[in-house]
Amino acid sequence: MSIEKVAVIGSGLMGHGIAQVAAMSGQTVVLIDKSEDALAFARQKMGDSLKRLAEKGRIKDTPEAVLGRIRTTSSLADGVRDAQYVVEAVFEDINLKRNLLAEVEAHAPKDTILGTNTSGLSIQAISGKVKNKEKVIGMHWMNPPQLMKLVEIIKSNKTDDATLQTTLDLCTRYGKETVISQRDVWFFLAARARVGFSIENCAMQLAGVADHRTLDAVTRYKIGLPMGEFELLDFTGAVDIRPKGLASVEEILKEHPDYEPWPEFRNAYTYLAKEVWADMAAKGLSGVKTGKGFYEYPGKKYVKPDIPKELADKVDPVQLMAPALNAAAWCVTHGVGSVEDVNKSMRLAFGWPKGIFDYIPDYGIAKIIEVLNAKEKAAPHWLHGFYRVDPLLANWKS
Ligand SMILES: NC(=O)c1ccc[n+]([C@@H]2O[C@H](COP(=O)([O-])OP(=O)(O)OC[C@H]3O[C@@H](n4cnc5c(N)ncnc54)[C@H](O)[C@@H]3O)[C@@H](O)[C@H]2O)c1
Structure with a gap:
């Protein structure tokens, strides 16, 4: 499945970088945060980063074109409404993540994949309140996402193969390499x-x-x-x-x-x-x-x-x-x-x-x-x- 519409939830240190990478690959991105200030700061940081990358000749589009593919919103329901792939990068808190993914599932299309950028919380636990648990996967980016080459992938005991494959394909599109953690343990691999x-x-x-x-x-x-x-x-x-x-x-x-x-x-x-x-x-x-x-x-x-x-x-x-x-x-x-x-x-x-x-x-x-x-x-x-x-x-x- 070709993923063209992505939503990233949490526009902090990690979220703004992930959104930028997705937009650089040509995807349409909605960057969601409960804080309007965080969104404004994220847009500024993405602009600065894109400018630096453009100066080094490392992006093919102009910074303006990439930024133009990123919409920001503080409304979760609006932000995920037509997303094919969602990556959450909110605070490292199990209850926040567990409740957030259930809320995303309620507003996103039925087949949307729910990726979590947790640094090491159990994917099985994070998917606890989601009905369609096969669609939840760990997509652990490294800091800063724009520069680090690896994304670590973690399946829960329910994640299906199609979700895994789509995630691997997405990482390839982003120019990333992957490792798959073979166990859903604290901090993964x-x-x-x-x-x-x-x-x-x-x-x-x-x-x-x-x-x-x-x-x-x-x-x-x-x-x-x-x-x-x-x-x-x-x-x-x-x-x-x-x-x-x-x-x-x-x-x-x-x-x-x-x-x-x-x-x-x-x-x-x-x-x-x-x-x-x-x-x-x-x-x-x-x-x-x-x-x-x-x-x-x-x-x-x-x-x-x-x-x-x-x-x-x-x-x-x-x-x-x-x-x-x-x-x-x-x-x-x-x-x-x-x-x-x-x-x-x-x-x-x-x-x-x-x-x-x-x-x-x-x-x-x-x-x-x-x-x-x-x-x-x-x-x-x-x-x-x-x-x-x-x-x-x-x-x-x-
Ligand atoms: N910082 C790192 O080096 C690093 C590396 C890999 C993974 N991670 C993981 O990525 C996630 C985010 O980390 P970070 O360093 O970017 O955090 P951060 O504090 O910089 O940003 C988190 C953002 O999430 C927003 N947020 C919180 N609750 C929200 C909600 N309910 N809806 C919408 N937005 C909400 C906050 O306003 C904030 O802007 C964490 O799970 C962290 O463990 C961090």
């Missing part, structure tokens, strides 16, 4: 495979092993990632989004306990979300969007933090990478995705120069296991068991 890296950065900072700037220096200059973890937390506003997301995760787990099958991971993440990130968000330290996080962003504008290269010599990168590899290995061992798909996700979703498992030869598997065992012995209560060596690493053949 891409972010889940990466989240160990995030947890370990925070764990080392909290333990006082190194400050955020030093750890970011190691990540940038030794591991070779485009951004350090603390830069990324600031860039995405994660200290605000993650604790809010956790409240939804806890609610989902009451109905779907299989949604989080790794208790030690849940403990570690929950501790950070409740004891560290929520506190930062409450103090207005959510990163670029509040003007200050781990680093400062005058005028709430992103500026790349200044991080001296010498700091990178202070910490051995394997200290960060061993736990990151262990958490990525969990995904493979537990059937969320293959080594190849995990590697692809790291490169295309997060701009890693190579797949995470491609780092194993750099440190050697024996050293990685030694680091994990040492961390397991010294782990604070909230990390107990988190470093237990995954069978994939234990049996890794170099």
Whole structure:
């Protein structure tokens, strides 16, 4: 089925980018938000982005022509009335998303596909109040949608093959590559495979092993990632989004306990979300969007933090990478995705120069296991068991 009419709900950080990509592909787009201010700001951001892309010769139409294909409205019923495909990108809140999709279904044509750009809430739970559950699918874009190459696709236990195929075709039309998460678990495949890296950065900072700037220096200059973890937390506003997301995760787990099958991971993440990130968000330290996080962003504008290269010599990168590899290995061992798909996700979703498992030869598997065992012995209560060596690493053949 050729999709020509798309509606995007939520015009924030993600929604405006998704709407722009759809319009760039020639589709007619309705961008919906309950806030008129958000819609006005979204139109301005799309205009700025299109201008930059045009200057680099990366769009074939003029910015005006692309913008002309995007209509904005604060009325959900009006916005979805003839949409063939809807992508919701509202706040990461299970009840909001669950109720919203049911409302969309009530106003959209019968066959409309309902995509959700959740960062990691259960697709099965999000489709809970929709009648036509086969039409609901996870379509997880990366930030910023205009630039990042990957879209991760997640089926619920009810999503049908036609919905999956249409979604894959849509991503191809948008010039995106895809990975399919094989399980509808918390954070799915891409972010889940990466989240160990995030947890370990925070764990080392909290333990006082190194400050955020030093750890970011190691990540940038030794591991070779485009951004350090603390830069990324600031860039995405994660200290605000993650604790809010956790409240939804806890609610989902009451109905779907299989949604989080790794208790030690849940403990570690929950501790950070409740004891560290929520506190930062409450103090207005959510990163670029509040003007200050781990680093400062005058005028709430992103500026790349200044991080001296010498700091990178202070910490051995394997200290960060061993736990990151262990958490990525969990995904493979537990059937969320293959080594190849995990590697692809790291490169295309997060701009890693190579797949995470491609780092194993750099440190050697024996050293990685030694680091994990040492961390397991010294782990604070909230990390107990988190470093237990995954069978994939234990049996890794170099
Ligand atoms: N920020 C990221 O890096 C990122 C990456 C991938 C996925 N996501 C996911 O995308 C979704 C949106 O994230 P974001 O960062 O763009 O959030 P955001 O806060 O920037 O934007 C959310 C928008 O949704 C609007 N909204 C809220 N309730 C609404 C409703 N009932 N009807 C219409 N509009 C409504 C808000 O007014 C706001 O403009 C979340 O589920 C998030 O987890 C975010």
